Structure formats: C-alpha cells, structure tokens
Amino acid sequence: MIAEQIAQTVTSMPEPLRTLFTWIxxxxxxxxxxFPGALFSTVLGMFAVWxxxxxxxxxxxxxGPLHVGKVSGVLQLVADAIKFLAKELITPSGAIKxxxxxxxxxxxxxxxxxxxxxxxxxxxxxxxxxxGLLLFFAVLALSPVPILLxxxxxxxxxxxxxxxxxxxQLFSYEVPLFLALAGVVMMAGSFNIERIVKAQAxxxxxxxxxxxxxxxxxxxxxxxxxxxxxxxxxxSEIVFGWQTEYSGAHFVIIQLAAYEKTLALxxxxxxxxxxxxxxxPIPFLPDSVTAPFWVVLKALILFxxxxxxxxxxxxxxxxxxxxxxxxxxxPLSLINLLIVASILELQNFLYNLGW
Amino acid sequence: xAAQEGPLWFLWDPFILYVILVLLAPDVFxxxxxxxxxxxxxxxxxxxxxxxQAPIRSAISTFPIEYFPYxxxxxxxxxxxxxxxxxxxxxxxxxxxxxxxxLLTVAAVVSVYVGTRLKVxxxxxx
Numbered sequence: 001m002i003a004e005q006i007a008q009t010v011t012s013m014p015e016p017l018r019t020l021f022t023w024i025x026x027x028x029x030x031x032x033x034x035f036p037g038a039l040f041s042t043v044l045g046m047f048a049v050w051x052x053x054x055x056x057x058x059x060x061x062x063x064g065p066l067h068v069g070k071v072s073g074v075l076q077l078v079a080d081a082i083k084f085l086a087k088e089l090i091t092p093s094g095a096i097k098x099x100x101x102x103x104x105x106x107x108x109x110x111x112x113x114x115x116x117x118x119x120x121x122x123x124x125x126x127x128x129x130x131x132g133l134l135l136f137f138a139v140l141a142l143s144p145v146p147i148l149l150x151x152x153x154x155x156x157x158x159x160x161x162x163x164x165x166x167x168x169q170l171f172s173y174e175v176p177l178f179l180a181l182a183g184v185v186m187m188a189g190s191f192n193i194e195r196i197v198k199a200q201a202x203x204x205x206x207x208x209x210x211x212x213x214x215x216x217x218x219x220x221x222x223x224x225x226x227x228x229x230x231x232x233x234x235x236s237e238i239v240f241g242w243q244t245e246y247s248g249a250h251f252v253i254i255q256l257a258a259y260e261k262t263l264a265l266x267x268x269x270x271x272x273x274x275x276x277x278x279x280x281p282i283p284f285l286p287d288s289v290t291a292p293f294w295v296v297l298k299a300l301i302l303f304x305x306x307x308x309x310x311x312x313x314x315x316x317x318x319x320x321x322x323x324x325x326x327x328x329x330x331p332l333s334l335i336n337l338l339i340v341a342s343i344l345e346l347q348n349f350l351y352n353l354g355w
Numbered sequence: 356x357a358a359q360e361g362p363l364w365f366l367w368d369p370f371i372l373y374v375i376l377v378l379l380a381p382d383v384f385x386x387x388x389x390x391x392x393x394x395x396x397x398x399x400x401x402x403x404x405x406x407x408q409a410p411i412r413s414a415i416s417t418f419p420i421e422y423f424p425y426x427x428x429x430x431x432x433x434x435x436x437x438x439x440x441x442x443x444x445x446x447x448x449x450x451x452x453x454x455x456x457x458l459l460t461v462a463a464v465v466s467v468y469v470g471t472r473l474k475v476x477x478x479x480x481x
Contacts, residue, residue, distance in 0.1 A: 023366065032372035038380065085388045093401040094410070105381035112377040116370060127370040156403035160416060168422055175432045182439050186446050244404050249388035253381050322425055327470040330432060334463040337439065341459050344451040 035292070036120045041112055044296075045259045046077050051300075052307045059311030087248035094155030095245065103150035104250045108257040110143045114264035119194045121277050121291025131191045133181060136268065140177075140223070143261060144170040150254075151242035162241030165318055166232035169222060172325035173229075177219035179333035183212040183340045184272045193268075197276030204275035208343055211336040213273045215329050217302070220269060222325070224262040227310035231318055263303065270298035428473070435462055 010021050023029055031037055050065065054072065057064030065073030091097055117136040119125035129135060144166065151163035185191055187208070188199040196205075206213045222229040233241035243254055270276065275298075277291035285293075316324070365371045403410045439462070442455050 026367060028367045028369045028372050031369040032376060037369075037373050038376040042380075082391075085384065086391045087388075088393050088395065088400075089388065090396065090400050092403045093398075094403050094413075105385075108381050109377050112380060113374070116373055126373050154403075157405060157410070157416070164418060168425065171429060172425060175429070175436055178436055179439060182443055185443050186451075189447050191447075239404060239406070248392060249384045253384055318422075322422060326425060326428055326432075327473055331463065331466040331470045334435075334459065334466045338456070338459045338463045341446075341451050341456050344446075345453075345456055348450065 031124075031126050036115055036118065036124060037126060038112075041115045041260060041263075042256075044263055045256055048259055048263055048303060049255075050074060050077055051303075052310075055304065055307045056311050059308065081252055084252045085249055089248045089250065090245075092154065092156055092245050096153040096155065099149050099153035100245075101250075103146040103153065104246065104253040104257070106146040107143065107150070108253050108260070110139055110146065111257040111260035111264065113139050114261065117193070118264065118267050118271065119197070119276075120295050121288060122194065124288070124292060125194070128194070129192070132193045133185060133191045133196070133272075136193075137178065137181065140261075140265075141174060147242060150246075154242070154245040156245050158239045158244040159242045161238050162232045162244070165234075166225075166242060168318065169225075169229060169232060169321055169325075172322055173219045173222040173329070176215050176325060176329035176333045177223060179330065179337065180212045180216040180219065181272070183209050183333070183336045186337065186340050187344070193271055197271055197278070200275045201278055204273060204278070206273040206275075209273065209336055209340060211332050211339070213269075215333045215336065216269060216273065217305075218324070218329060220262075220265040221306060221309070222321070224258060224265055226262065226306055228313045228316050229321055230315060231321060234315060262306070263299065266299040266302040266306070267295065269302050270295055274298045274302075428469075435466070438462070 010018060013021065033039060050073070053076070054064040065076035067073060067076075068079045069075030091100060114136060116126040117129065117132045117139070119128075119132075125132075127135075148163055148167060151159040151166065154160075184196060184205055187205060188196040190196060190199075199205075221227075225232055231241075233243055238244075243251065246254055277294045279290070279294035279297075281287075282290050282293070365375075438458070442458060445452075446455060
C-alpha cells in the first residue's frame, strides 16, 4: 500500500527528478554506494579500528578510547582522522615524488576493490562472476605492489629495510594462501563464491578442511601484516617500517587500506570455511536481511580472533616467519588438498557401490 | 527504463559505479587535507627520518643475500601452484581421478621431505 503510493508519487514527478529517484532506489546505486559497497565498507573499517582498540585495551586491562562520543569513545576515530588530515603533508627530499604521492591511493583502491567480488547473500554482490574467487585472488596478489613501490619511493633507510622484509614475507605467504583456497574450490567444484557457499548448506568446509582453514588464517594474518607477522612495520625496531616517511592524509589512507584488506580476508574466510550466510533463521526477518547479518557476524568473529592473537603473541623474527611459511604451511596445505581429493574419491566410490 | 540507454548508462551498472566511487575515495581525504592542513616546508622537515641524525649516503642499499635460497624455492613452488591450478580445472571438468590423487600425493610427500630438510640461515636461531 505504502509502496504503491511511493511509486505513484515518483511517477508523477517531473522528468530529471524522476530518473534521479529511480536511480537512487535502483539495484546499481544501492549495491555500489550503500551495501555492500562504499558506505558499508568504510563504516565497517572504522568500526573495526574502534573495536580493535577497545578489545585490545581489555586484553591489557586498560579502558581504551573513552572520552570522544557519548558511549565508549565511538567517535575517537573521527577525531583521530581530523587530527591526521590537519597535519602537513611532507615529501622527503630523497623521495620520487610521483610514486610517493600516488601509491597510498592505489593501495586503498585495490583494498576497496576486493569488496566487489564478495557476496553477502544470494544476489548481494556487486560483480557476480563464475570466477569470483580468482578475481579476488588476482586483486589480492596485486596489493603488495603499491606498498613495495611506496617503500622504494620514500628514499629513506627505514622504509627500505621494511621493503625487504615485506617482499620476503608477502611472497612466501601467497603460495600457501592459494593452495588453501584450492582445497575449497576442489570440494565445491566451482570458482564462484556463491556456489561455494551453497555447497556448505549441510556441513561448513571448516569441518573436513581444518588444516586448510588454519593455513588460510595464518596466511591471511601474514598477508595483512597483523601482529605476529608485523615485521615490515615493526614499531620498536625500524621506526614504522615502510610507512616511516608518510604523514597526515597519506597515513590515514594507508591505515584504512590495511584494515579494509584485513576485513575483506575475514569476510572471505567466513564465506569459504564458516558456511557463509547459512545460519539459524531469525523470526520476522526475511532472508535478504539475515544473510548479510550472518556473514558479517562470522567475519567479525574471525576478526576478534585476530585481535586476541595481537594481544597475546610477540612479534616473530624474520627467519621464523619464512620458516613457518615455507617449511610448515605449504606442506600442510598440500596435505589438505590430498585429504580433500581423497574425500571426493571416496564419495565417488560409495556412490558407484550404490549408497 | 529509458535512462539506462542514455549517455549515463554506466551509472546503472553496479560494478562500474562502484569502481568510480572507489577511485574517488582517496581524493576525499586529500581534498579535506588540502583544505585544513598547513604547508610550511623547510629543509629540516624534508630530511629523511633517521632518528634525529642527518642522513648520509643513498638510502637504497644492498639486498641481504642470506634469504636468497627462498627465492629459488619460490620458483619451484610456483610451478607446483600452477600444477595445482590445472588439476583444479581438471577436477571441476571430470571429477577426481586416481591420477590426480597420485599427483597430489607426490606433491605432498615431496613438500614434507623438503620441509624437513630445508635449513636456511639456520645458524641465527636463538
């Protein structure tokens, strides 16, 4: 009834206004600008920073952000952002200026682009594709490049040390990440993330692929430079690693890019291993609302584990980081693939016997 | 809808619209910063950060060689990753065959063997 009235008012409007209204309520605008697009990803990123600071404070028996905003310092981040944006942008004299200025933006663009390939429910996706997981991985594999160039362009010694560490770390964790994702693709028989979620309607993939999930999670921690693997930006050793020369707006953009990448990996983990939008139905709410709710909830659970790990573990040394990647994670991910293939073969065998 | 065929047709495609918004995202920060941040550069501010010291020589120094063996291993495992990718396509196409199982077994056993044997920069443990 109300919907009909709204439709009538819209059709009775003059022409440019009518098109504008239909555009704002169209699929394109809602998906790209509101959910799961620009607005949602930025708000989620800001919430994650506040949540991490608050939870980390509790781990360390502190209170955390408190004074800005009415409840528990929720507006602390807005205040921080304004403070950073009001700082002078300094270009060091040894820097390669064009690279130094553009690379933070490209890092943020690549991180935000990851959200285009993540479904939040049946049809809740910006770019539906049969090879969605491959596209996600392609953008993810590109994301170290702007960071390496940014470090190189800084023309300073601490960023260069960070660059070397980052290159060694990221390139050694991309192979296990890919091999862990391969297990999921093999079990679901598709690169389409929506189909992978549908294949988990009965049993989420974390049950047959515990090894794969562990490899994925550790590799995701390393890819997003989270704490046990934060040697490229190790604050207490090499000032701030590859970010040392960046100040003001550059720094905000780099931090936002890092958090968006971490959260995209958390959401991917929830979709591929924790059953995505499958969950107990909530009364009085349609599927199109509960599906994104479950995905975001599961992703936030993964993020909570990441924060708790940050609170509990010290930083690894670089030889241990490389050792873990090459000597443990790759064999584990290949064993996981073998287990998946054996399960599929066993299913075939039982099916042919007539079970 | 008529508007979807006009000159602004790309605004009706979720992906293109999202890419446009994403390209605009960093500019918002720079514009706000340009509006409220001061700009008073000086020679001392523009020096590279070296904990208060004046920098000497170029920052681009030599790449440490002690982890170079990992680069060689990376090449070997990149080939394994390609192999896994093609066996994935084969599995999607025709299902798991005994040959796939054998290939994966060989890959897993070899990687475990390499993992137990590999000791790069091992003397630095403490």
